[in-house]
Amino acid sequence: MTAFSLEPAQLAWRAELRTLAAERLHPLADKGEPGHVNRALVAELGSLGLLGRLFTSGALDLCLMRESLAYACTEAETALALQGLGAHPVHAYGTETQRARWLPRVTAGTAIAAFALSEPGAGSDAAALELRAETDDSRGGRSSDTSPGGRSSDTSPGGRSSDTPALAAAPDGPARWRLTGEKCWISNAPEADFYTVFARTTPGAGARGVTAFLVPADRPGLTGRGLDMLSPHPIGALDFDAVPVTADDVLGEADRGFRVAMGTLNLFRPSVGAFAVGMAQAALDATLAHTAGRDAFGGKLRDLQAVSHQVAEMALRTEAARLMVHAAASAHDADDPDVPLRSAMAKLLATETAQYVVDTAVQLHGARALQRGHLLEHLYREVRAPRIYEGASEVQRGIIAKELYARQEAR
Template sequence: MPAFSLDPPQSAWCAELRALAAERLRPLAEKGEPGHVNRALVAELGQLGLLERLFTSGAVDLCLMRESLAYACTEAETALALQGLGAHPVHAHGTPAQRERWLPRVADGTAIAAFALSEPAAGSDAAALELRAEAGASDPVAEPEGGARWRLTGEKCWISNAPEADFYTVFARTTPGAGARGVTAFLVPADRPGLTGTGLDMLSPHPIGTLSFDAVPVTADDVLGEVDRGFRVAMGTLNLFRPSVGAFAVGMAQAALDATLAHTAQREAFGGKLKDLQSVAHQVAEMALRTEAARLMVYAAATAYDEGAADVPKRAAMAKLLATETAQYVVDQAVQLHGARALRRGHLLEHLYREVRAPRIYEGASEVQRGIIAKELYATREAAQ
C-alpha cells in the first residue's frame, strides 16, 4: 500500500467503520459505566468482526480501524485497542495451547485482555520493573496444572482493563539486576490465587487499575516467548501499537477539526461568520496542516512495520509523538474557537478534551519517545561509521 494515500476500498471501509461506530457502537458506549469494562461494547466489536482483524491484519489496517472508530466513538476505539494490546503477545509469542484457549475468546469479545507492564516505580522506565518472579517449591493447593515454577510478587499500576480483565500479559523480573535482559512475559489468568486488583478513578473513561501479586503461581506453560527475553515481547508489541496510538490521536484531531469547521462556518460574530476572520481562518488552516502531517507519519510508520523495515522503532516513536502532541494542540484550539459551549458536559469537545491527554503518557510518554528517536539516530550514525 502506498504510505501516503488510501485506495478506494480502504476509503470505503473507513467510511463504513465511522458509520458503524456512530450507529451501533456509540449507543452501547453511552450505556456503559465509566471506569469499568463495557462487555456489551466489546462483544459487539466481536460480532462485527473487528476484533478478529486484530490477528489477521497488519499495522496499516490496525491504524485505519483505530482512526475511524476514534472519529465517531472513542470508547469503541479504546476497547478494540486494549483487546489487541493485551492479546498480541499471545498471538505473536504464545504456545499453541495458549493461543487456542484465549485468542478465539478475545476475537469474539467474550474474554477481556490486558497488558500489564507499568509499575508504581517503573512506568516510563519499563526496564526497571520490579515485579519478582521467584523460583520456589510447588504448593499442591490451588496450583496451576504441573505445579508452580515461579511465584509472582509485587505490584502493577496504571493497567488498562484492570482489575476486570480475564487474563493479563504480565512482565516480571526472573533475573535480578539484569535490566531489560532479565524480564519474562507470562500469560496469567485472572483467577490465579494471590492475584487481586483495584480500580483507579481516572480522568479517562476507560477502566484503569492496579494489580497486586501475592506469590501468584505460574509455570513454564504460562511463559510467552522465552525466559529472560520478555522485554522483546513488550517492545515488539509497542512497536506495533505505538503508530496506532497515533492513529487514535489523528481520529480525535479530525473529529475536532470537522466540528470546528462546522462551527466557524455558521457562527455569527463581529458582523459576519467566524470563518471570515483571518485569525480564525489561519488557526483552522494550522489545525488541518498539523492533523494531515500527523496522519502521514502514522501511516508511513505503519507501512514500515508491515514491510519489516529496520527503522520501525524510530518511526513508531515519531508517529506516536507527533500525532499525540498534535491531537492535544488541535483539540485545545477547537475548544478555544468554540468558546464556553465546548466545556459543557456532553459536548463532543468536552469529551475529546478529556480523552486526548492520556495518549501523550501511555505506551511511553512523549519524553520516552524523544529518547527512543535520539537513541536510534545515534545508533544509525555509529553503524554507518
C-alpha cells in the same frame, strides 16, 4: 482531503467503520458505566469481526480501524485497542495451547485482555521492573502446591474473591515461579479475564532479565483494585501475592520478555497515533462546522483571519500526523529496520498534534465546548492520556535521538 497512500477500498472501509461506530457502537458506549469494562460494547466489536482483524491484518489496517473508530466513538476505539494490546503477545509469542484457549474468546469479545507492564516505580523505564518471579528454592523451599495467603477483603481480577479455593484456579502443573509485587495503571484492570504480565526472573539483569507470562485472572494470590482516573475505561492496580506460574505460562522465552513488550509496543505505537489523528479530525470537522455557521462581528466566525488561520494550522498538522502514522505502519508491515524510529516519531507527532488541535477547537468554540456532554468536552478529556501511555512523549524523543545517533555511528 485524503492521504496519498490509501487505496479506494481502504478509504471506503474507513467511511464504513465511521458509520458502524456512530450507528452501532456509540449507543452501546453511552450505556456503559465509566470506570468499568463495557462488555456489551466489546462483544459487539467481536460480532462485527473487528476484534478478529487485530490478528489477521497488518499495522496499517490497525491504524485505519483505530482512526475511524476514534472519529465517531472513542470508547469503541479504546476497547478494541486494549483487546489487541493485551492479547497480541499471546498471538505473536504464545504456544498453540495458549492461543487456542484465549484468542477465540478475545476475538469473540467474551474474554477481556490486559497488558500489565507498568509499576509504581517503573513506568517509562520498563527495564526497571521490580515484580519478582521467584522460584520456590529462592523463596526458602515453599511447596508449590501450597496456596498463597490471600487478602480476603480485596477483590480479585475478574470479580472473584481472593478466598476462592486455590485448586479452582491453580496452574495445571507445579509452580516454577511465584510472582510477588505490584502492577499499576493497568488498563482493563481489575476486570480483565487474563493479563500479559512482565516480571523479573533474573535480578540485576536489566531488560535481559524480564519474562512475559500469561496469567489468568483467577490465579490464587492475584487481587486488584480500581483507580480513580481521568479515563472512561477501567484502570487499576494488581497485587501479586506469590501467584503461581509455570513454564506453560511463559510467552516467548524466559528472560526475553522485554522483546515481547517492545515488539508489541512497536506495533501499537503508530496506532496510538492513529487514535490521536481520529480525535483531531473529529475536532477539526466540528470546528469547520461551527466557525462556518457562527455569526460574529457582522459576519461569520470563519471570516476573521485570526480564526481561519488557526483552522488552517489545525488541518495542516492533522494531515501531517496522519501521513507519518501511515508511513510508520507501512514500515512495520514491510519489516523495515527503521520501525522503532518511525513508530516513535508517529506516536509523538500525532499525540502532540491531537492535543493542539483539540485545545484550539475548544478555544474557537468558546464556553459551549466545556459543557458536559459536548463532543469537545469529551475529546478534551480523552486526548491527554495518549501523550503518556505506551511511552510518554519524552520517551519517544529519547528513542528518536538514540536511533539517529546509532545510524550516524554506523556510517
